[in-house]
Amino acid sequence: MDSVKTKIMIVGFGVVGQGFFDLFHSKKESLGLNNVEITEIVDKKYGYIERPPIDLTEKINGKTDYPLIDPAKAIKNSDASIVCEFTWVNYKDAEPAFTHMKTALENGKHVITTNKGPVALRMDELKTISKKTGNDVLFKGTVMAGTPSFNIVKLIPGAEVLRIRGILNGTTNFILEQMSKGSDFGTALKEAQKLGYAEADPTNDVEGFDSAAKVAILSNYFGWKHRMSDVQREGIKNVSREEAAHGTKLLATISKTEASVAPLQLEDTDLLRHVNGVMNALEIETDSLGPIYTMGPGAGRKETAQAALTDLMEILNKN
Amino acid sequence: MDSVKTKIMIVGFGVVGQGFFDLFHSKKESLGLNNVEITEIVDKKYGYIERPPIDLTEKINGKTDYPLIDPAKAIKNSDASIVCEFTWVNYKDAEPAFTHMKTALENGKHVITTNKGPVALRMDELKTISKKTGNDVLFKGTVMAGTPSFNIVKLIPGAEVLRIRGILNGTTNFILEQMSKGSDFGTALKEAQKLGYAEADPTNDVEGFDSAAKVAILSNYFGWKHRMSDVQREGIKNVSREEAAHGTKLLATISKTEASVAPLQLEDTDLLRHVNGVMNALEIETDSLGPIYTMGPGAGRKETAQAALTDLMEILNKN
Numbered sequence: 001m002d003s004v005k006t007k008i009m010i011v012g013f014g015v016v017g018q019g020f021f022d023l024f025h026s027k028k029e030s031l032g033l034n035n036v037e038i039t040e041i042v043d044k045k046y047g048y049i050e051r052p053p054i055d056l057t058e059k060i061n062g063k064t065d066y067p068l069i070d071p072a073k074a075i076k077n078s079d080a081s082i083v084c085e086f087t088w089v090n091y092k093d094a095e096p097a098f099t100h101m102k103t104a105l106e107n108g109k110h111v112i113t114t115n116k117g118p119v120a121l122r123m124d125e126l127k128t129i130s131k132k133t134g135n136d137v138l139f140k141g142t143v144m145a146g147t148p149s150f151n152i153v154k155l156i157p158g159a160e161v162l163r164i165r166g167i168l169n170g171t172t173n174f175i176l177e178q179m180s181k182g183s184d185f186g187t188a189l190k191e192a193q194k195l196g197y198a199e200a201d202p203t204n205d206v207e208g209f210d211s212a213a214k215v216a217i218l219s220n221y222f223g224w225k226h227r228m229s230d231v232q233r234e235g236i237k238n239v240s241r242e243e244a245a246h247g248t249k250l251l252a253t254i255s256k257t258e259a260s261v262a263p264l265q266l267e268d269t270d271l272l273r274h275v276n277g278v279m280n281a282l283e284i285e286t287d288s289l290g291p292i293y294t295m296g297p298g299a300g301r302k303e304t305a306q307a308a309l310t311d312l313m314e315i316l317n318k319n
Numbered sequence: 320m321d322s323v324k325t326k327i328m329i330v331g332f333g334v335v336g337q338g339f340f341d342l343f344h345s346k347k348e349s350l351g352l353n354n355v356e357i358t359e360i361v362d363k364k365y366g367y368i369e370r371p372p373i374d375l376t377e378k379i380n381g382k383t384d385y386p387l388i389d390p391a392k393a394i395k396n397s398d399a400s401i402v403c404e405f406t407w408v409n410y411k412d413a414e415p416a417f418t419h420m421k422t423a424l425e426n427g428k429h430v431i432t433t434n435k436g437p438v439a440l441r442m443d444e445l446k447t448i449s450k451k452t453g454n455d456v457l458f459k460g461t462v463m464a465g466t467p468s469f470n471i472v473k474l475i476p477g478a479e480v481l482r483i484r485g486i487l488n489g490t491t492n493f494i495l496e497q498m499s500k501g502s503d504f505g506t507a508l509k510e511a512q513k514l515g516y517a518e519a520d521p522t523n524d525v526e527g528f529d530s531a532a533k534v535a536i537l538s539n540y541f542g543w544k545h546r547m548s549d550v551q552r553e554g555i556k557n558v559s560r561e562e563a564a565h566g567t568k569l570l571a572t573i574s575k576t577e578a579s580v581a582p583l584q585l586e587d588t589d590l591l592r593h594v595n596g597v598m599n600a601l602e603i604e605t606d607s608l609g610p611i612y613t614m615g616p617g618a619g620r621k622e623t624a625q626a627a628l629t630d631l632m633e634i635l636n637k638n
Contacts, residue, residue: 023477023607027477030477030479031476031477145608146475146478146607146608147608147611148467148471148474148475148611148613151474152467152471152474152613154473154474155467155470155471155473155474155629156465156467156625156629157350157628157629157632158342158346158349158350158625158628158632159465159625269595271590271593271594271614273593274590274592274593275590276588281612288342288465288621288622288624288625288628289464289465289466289615289616289621289622289625290615290616290622291615292466292467292613292614292615292616293600293612293613293614293615294467294471294611294612294613294614295590295611295612295613295614296608296609296610296611296612297608297609297611302607302608303607303608303609305607306475306477306478306607306608309476309477309607310474310475310476313476313477
């Protein structure tokens with residue numbers, strides 16, 4: 001790894017892709033990555049960009065004179081050893097991200113993703129290919145962006161994880177906080193959309209699909225095998241202002257026997273009750289420590305990019 | 320490492336030593352440590368125990384027929400490659416723990432400790448020896464027991480830590496919570512002593528020495544170089560019940576330019592305000608994520624043992 005250059009390809013150059021591109025370059029030197037380069041980018045809108053200049057994100061808005069190439073084809077032809085999959089979420093069949101990741105693995109590349117679709121819906125398939133080819137699929141950014149989440153268990157070897165509770169969706173947590181201060185649901189949702197926390201179609205957040213995807217991801221990580229379709233899911237549409245004011249949160253609960261997302265009124269002594277705004281939180285109940293907590297941002301350009309950087313360093317340190 | 324047995328020596332067989340002994344044996348198989356053994360124990364009271372039986376802690380109370388040997392001599396004569404230093408805290412000169420650790424390093428052994436004295440007061444000396452001999456000194460258990468604390472930065476490579484705030488002493492946090500419910504200081508302290516949270520002489524906790532030691536340890540870890548004697552320190556003796564009821568906590572603050580322990584009234588929106596009982600918490604402000612939080616137990620038999628197990632796995636994975 002010392003003299004050979006490690007090449008990275010980015011697939012999907014939206015907010016996360018651009019955030020990763022910039023964070024990578026700003027941290028390259030301090031992380032000693034002189035020998036690692038982002039050599040290719042492929043994006044549905046921007047096209048195929050080879051040897052991108054480091055000030056690319058400043059210039060790219062509206063730029064369309066790069067050739068449009070099918071991402072799967074670009075991945076197959078690439079000499080990069082690491083592919084970062086940053087395209088859009090699709091909870092139906094996880095495409096096109098799944099095909100991108102599968103193609104990368106089958107062509108001997110490690111995969112980093114922040115895309116919840118393939119990890120929530122088709123991780124078993126990806127694991128099978130990954131085992132066969134010996135390449136990694138890392139997905140830290142799918143739960144709590146760059147904030148330590150499931151990977152915190154690396155710091156407590158031997159500890160058995162018994163149960164997890166979490167606030168895993170910042171949009172609904174923000175809406176519930178606004179409602180606890182007197183807003184009605186509609187006004188709070190509009191405020192969330194204005195601030196860029198909620199999408200134009202807020203279904204995935206408000207109905208709990210985003211949280212349910214994270215429940216499936218955590219369940220898979222901890223070997224509990226609940227699928228996204230198995231997750232008992234209730235959104236926040238029926239939560240009243242009064243309930244919000246009394247500490248109702250959209251709570252994810254996961255253990256060997258549970259997998260649910262539902263609004264729940266939390267006690268004042270419950271640390272999760274005090275997680276406000278778009279912040280995310282996990283309570284991890286273990287045998288040696290009892291409950292431990294990790295909290296922090298669960299979304300954002302730089303915040304999600306940090307997750308991909310964490311995964312990148314894990315791959316580089318292992319290989 | 321595969322065929323040669325890795326031998327561990329425990330120095331100091333009190334609550335932490337016994338906790339580690341038991342946790343090690345209960346997790347040995349799941350961690351794949353068939354080739355790792357605790358082969359020697361040396362303790363001021365119990366004496367020198369070679370090839371201890373795995374049910375030792377059940378039998379040891381009052382047991383005194385093992386030979387009394389000077390621990391430094393036992394370390395020098397030991398063929399263990401890892402020494403766990405679990406003796407008592409001394410904030411004057413960090414002895415005898417410092418001598419134990421120094422002897423271990425000079426004799427080619429890695430050191431794991433949960434003892435704040437040497438790490439808070441004499442880490443620079445230990446680092447110098449450690450560099451010379453190439454052996455590690457790991458001390459996860461000195462801050463927040465086995466709960467992820469400073470080591471959480473391993474999960475966010477590249478992120479720059481700008482500032483830390485923390486509740487690092489469970490005893491005073493418990494006392495302040497009792498006071499917030501109406502107890503006076505004396506009654507709350509007695510309750511803490513009854514529950515085993517406070518020692519007969521509570522000075523180290525109540526006057527903020529324990530927190531100040533942790534400030535020094537964190538400062539050293541993050542390269543900010545504040546010594547324990549530099550830490551601005553105020554205990555909780557002058558906190559009123561009313562202040563406790565309005566969210567006053569014994570707060571540690573550390574950055575390049577700050578190192579303090581003082582009672583501070585926290586805002587209701589501050590997550591640290593809601594950390595109650597003997598729980599500990601760290602807020603770590605970073606450039607890529609903003610503030611992230613880790614919370615959990617900061618003391619206890621099994622909880623502190625987990626920290627030493629975490630350090631042990633780090634040494635085994637590296638060597």
